[in-house]
Amino acid sequence: MPTAADQIDALLPQTQCTRCGYPDCHAYAQAIADGQSDINRCPPGGTEGMRRIAALTGRPALPLDENCGIEGPLTVAVIDEAWCIGCTLCIKACPVDCIVGTHKQMHTVIDAxxxxxxxxxxxCPVDCISLEVVTPGRTGWQAWTVTQAAEARTRYLDRxxxxxGADVRHAEQLDLKARHKLEHLDALTLHTEVPGEIERKRSVIEAVLARSRSQRATKP
Known part of the structure; x- marks a missing residue:
């Protein structure tokens, strides 16, 4: 049975743009369901999206909150390949993994x-990305479809x-390295003549392992 937040989330465009002030569309939907946010903070969904949420929740329709941005046409990012330095920062920032490239190689955007x-x-540290309007004259849900929203949600969740998974694997690798150092601390420690040096390093490594275990325990 879908929760209230799930039902509201289904009415959001899934751009994951964070303009609403929340980290993603579902977090905003949850805030609305919990009565912690207004229903007019989604510029990509526009006035029509806000009206749909109002109809679902029974809350009054409001003008879009311009502090979150204004309703506009759909745009896509375009990378100026001549200026791209291959830093991968845009790839890390993209919530739906639509930018392709690798370190020190030119990147490109999958428009669709x-x-x-x-x-x-x-x-982008070199300002080589610009926006191109692809739906002139059409904004909000007139410029975006339910199918596109569903596909964007899937890509966001997959990403x-x-x-x-990569974070977990990285943490496991760090754990293995830390445990190895802990088990061979005497052989790996330089300056053993310094009083308390081995115990100091032992306490540092044990603290790293404890922090790693704590972080993994709090992940859903």
């Missing part, structure tokens, strides 16, 4: 998957799952 979230713009 771009949600126009704009999060890559401030991430988070991949990155979460």
């Amino acid at each position: 998957q771009c949600t126009g979230c704009e999060l890559c713009l401030p991430a 988070n799952q991949r990155r979460s």
